[in-house]
Amino acid sequence: MRQKTHPLLIAFAALTFAFLIGPLVIIIGTSLSETSYLTFPPEGLSLKWYENIFEISAFRRTMVTSFILAVGGTALSMAIGIPAAYAMARYRVQLPAFLGNIYVLPILIPEIVLGFSLMKSVAIGADFPIMAALFVGHALLVLPYCVRVVGASLNAFDFSIEEAAVSLGCPRWKAFFLVVLPNVRAGIIAGFILAFITSLNDVSISIFLTGPGVSTLPIQLLAHMEQFFDPTIAAVSVLLMFVTVGVMAIVERTLGLTFLTK
Amino acid sequence: MTVSLSLSDITAHYGSTKVLEDLNLHVGEGELVSLLGASGCGKTTTLRLVAGFLEPTTGTIKLGDRDLTRLPAHARNIGLVFQTYALFPHLTVRENVAFGLKQRGIGGAERTRRADAMIERVGLSAFADRHPANLSGGQRQRVALARALVIEPPLLMFDEPLSNLDAKLRVDMRVEIRRLQQANGTTALYVTHDQEEAFSISDRVAIMNAGQIMQLDTPEVLYSRPANAFVADFVGFENMIPMTAVSEAGDAVRAEMAGGTSIELPKSHFTVPSRDFILAARPEGLLVSAAGDGIPTTLGLRTYLGRAYQYQCETPAGEVKANGPLAQPFDSGANAVLIPQPEQCCLLSA
Structure with a gap:
């Protein structure tokens, strides 16, 4: 006997899906239109707006910048985040509990406030070059993801394993690389990907830190929109979306998405 | 090595x-x-x-x-x-x-x-x-x-x-x-x-x-x-009964416990460590018996352990656990004596 589902529940579920999927369908449709203005349903079918992304040098340039920034910022953040997460998991008893919360602050503080204060301190105050300021800003932005996701892995790690390695003659620093890191690899990959996506799609931090000659793809998208209202915007959005979905698919295939919600 | x-x-x-x-x-x-x-x-x-x-x-x-x-x-x-x-x-x-x-x-x-x-x-x-x-x-x-x-x-x-x-x-x-x-x-x-x-x-x-x-x-x-x-x-001497050595008579020491009752401990089996001492006994170290020189008691709840019966016993020194033979079950409320068994008892200085 099958459990009967209430029709209203089905209706609500359908509505929620429509609400989530609808805009994506519209934007994909719009990006395929032949017209030079945004319209849905698309009139005609063409990939010329996708070609257009690569013809406009500003998009090409910022795309590269965004990728370098996402990889570099995340790497920098991991370099800080992994040791921090390790220390907090390893010395959970000895360290005060609020320390863990400090690393979540970049999520709790409105991003626009974070962006503004970074501009005041790093870009203007410390007079960092634009690219360096962006690296620092993005590293800070994604730090919570690195610390939390790697931390979740480390909290599940039995530190007797590390002690076993040490007792067998392996110095502490070497044991970290030989037995700790390989066993929290899944957390590091998941954290890296989450951070990468967050950095790639960021607007509010970047908008304060970009400057003459250096911009990121989402910022360039905004700039483009102010002058042209053509389906290129939709095409770039779809492209960003697919990179995100693609990366998520890799996570799902290798680790399972449930990993991210743990 | x-x-x-x-x-x-x-x-x-x-x-x-x-x-x-x-x-x-x-x-x-x-x-x-x-x-x-x-x-x-x-x-x-x-x-x-x-x-x-x-x-x-x-x-x-x-x-x-x-x-x-x-x-x-x-x-x-x-x-x-x-x-x-x-x-x-x-x-x-x-x-x-x-x-x-x-x-x-x-x-x-x-x-x-x-x-x-x-x-x-x-x-x-x-x-x-x-x-x-x-x-x-x-x-x-x-x-x-x-x-x-x-x-x-x-x-x-x-x-x-x-x-x-x-x-x-x-x-x-x-x-x-x-x-x-x-x-x-x-x-x-x-x-x-x-x-x-x-x-x-x-x-x-x-x-x-x-x-x-x-x-x-x-x-x-x-x-x-x-x-x-x-x-x-820790090793199972569950009963601790404080005692005082009061007199020596031949090859036995007479020890008094709370309530004024006293028992005789033969020197051949017990070495009294000090005037005030503790008789530590496993439940099997206190044999429940109908009569003899032992600690007077009123028997309480009886449980079956397979090799013996165990009783919750009311004594002048408080409640203790003691074992009795399977061949001779006692009813709850019966009066009996508990006779210390040297191998399952030890005397500690207080």
């Missing part, structure tokens, strides 16, 4: 809490000594001090004539077996066992040969290429044992190694541990909270409480002649 382990005047703190106080312990060459006690008694702290994961506030730790006190953990050359097994999840059984050899710079072929030989000794040759996740609890503990033994350490240490196994496997594994330890003549320190486990496996047992060793002796002595009330209670 067999060496002895010595801990001298060890004091240790966690923050400002003192967890060990002036601890002295000597484990002889090839000897297996257990640290036995409830959680928080300092037994694991002691093991971690020797392993080098903690540093003592004062005192010295020596292995043979080597001073370990300030030596980093990885340089101590001690084989450790953990409660959680602590196998390397990302390595196969063979790689797990070979890990210590690799750290010692022992090359490929020699390393594999020695690892495989040790895996064979613990009976896991068929599983050498598996990962720990695909092994049972008992098999994992064998791998942990092989991994600790293969480096041929002068000292082996076990931290509650059998706690995560089921009862039957625990008995098999402790025999296995004892067999391997004796075959290699390795000095060993064994931490457990399980009295049966400690007594069955050890040459000597240290019963610990509140950061101190209460008594260190062979299981036989601990079981029959505890040195103090704590150890007596």
